[in-house]
Amino acid sequence: MDQAISTSPEGIRRLRDEHHALRARDFCDRFQISEAQLVAAYTGQGVTRIKAHPDDIMPRIERLGEVMALTRNASCVHERVGTYGNYKSGPHAAMILQPEIDLRLFPSHWVSAFALDEQTDKGMKRSIQIFDAAGDAVHKIHLRETSNHDAWADVIAELATEDTSDTLEVAPRKPAEAAKSNPDKRELLRSEWRKMTDTHQFLRLTSKLKMNRLGAYRIVGTPFVERMPPEAVDAALQSLAGSGTEIMLFVGNRGCIQIHGGPIETLRAMGPWQNVMDARFNLHLRLDHIHEVYVVNKPTQRGPAVSLEAFDAEGNIILQIFGRATTERDSRPEWETLLSALPRLQTEDAV
Template structure:
């Protein structure tokens, strides 16, 4: 069956036969969007709610402690905390506190659902937000200590009149491949060297009609150095061993979630490298990493050095920076870790 022929009833029937699959894996197996799977249960523990961040986010803080989850096809990040300190914006919104650090892009918040699901461990409750293609943008999972009265108020206040089990989708936009113009490489390097803030980088590449990965490929050292993909593990273990605080960015087109702090418990399971820390989990598909770059961007506070990973289509999987705080500047230790990472070795033809 395909997304165009599988009815909500058929989705529910197939789900009953594959109850052990995760939602994302089930959707991939049956060629549907994850949003269609959730929508198929509207009226059966699922309610359609308003999708605007300005409506959802201010109502999350009263839930008290919850888990924030953001993912792309290769990486999942989960942080436990309270959705306090929300800042609205027309093009970008944010939540920023010690535990929950999120950037939202409201135009990708197209459909949203309040989900109550019975499991062997009791009732699980979540807010799930999807983009126009039915791909998950962000999820909020309640915990045992969450306020159920606040949950009931949220659902009551945000539930829409229209409660269809059908979800209208738009075609998923393909990942933009690396885009560069070698003839403008000198301009890129010159303008890059003049940067005073990391946020200027995207404006620079846009002006030159390039994108992030394309610019890295033609910039050359010391601005961008291609690393061996296996060095990601070396980086993670070095951060763990040195108890270094980092900024770990994971996101998709609609949301970026950030962990600021150390890494304490790394555990490999098959193709996954996992961070399993109190209040912070991360799950990374190592076999999806096609390119890794060590990148240096000048700022007013000195160079911002990052390690960035991309998949085979050119989509960004994650970015990692050294974390700088008023109390301690971690740049020297982080920079030393990055400097010691092995460059990508180009194989000579036989």
């Protein structure tokens, strides 16, 4: 890793000019600055500071028409083309509920936001980018050729703040929460798990038992959870591609979870990345970051909700995949058949 640079905006812009070929996130990792600080350094030079709260942003985004929504974590990028709308506000959690753009938003992590007008070799590139307290990207909205560019100036004028500073103070990045288990309460966990009637009850259950998601998965055992080898995720994606099986694929961070609902068609591996490259949905997954994988079965009133879930070495959740639920049932037999055919851990590795 290169030595950290001065976080003065002049120093950031100068070094960025010297390394313009690097992707923004790679540049920031290499020189130990946050992505928000990089964007802020160009305030007044194609970048406008805007209000960061989803209550301000989301109702206005509808006027931009068809856009690309992007949510990522360190191991996975989720990109979905569609329109924003049907915004549901909430003090702790908010939602966008659209057929293509389906989001869960956590406003306390929406700390700074910017509108970008970037002149590139391919023309003007416009986006809205939201960051958390550490300066990590929470959510991005990219305009496309099919977007309503005529509405852009008015939307940004309504969102703009009076802050024209090109510097940004960020907080230290919070570490991942380590797996929390309580083996003494394993049987109580199993008993309460059987009583679940909705998947949303799971986090309340683990909190009550002073555990978290990964900690509970590690101890609850079958038939509720089965640990899988890391390669099971890629095997699942390869089986899904072109099969027509509809899934719900969740990728998120502390501030936003983005959901793809539907089938996937085209996979394209590139180095450590496995990529879904469909017309309106792209996924970019670092397979080498996958450390723990589980098949998880949660009972609901409409049948079992069965998921495949991947975690990195620090315990961060990378993605979750469910069979797509319908109004009648939470289960999807073809998804469960696919899961049953995935590679399993050797017995000695499954402990």
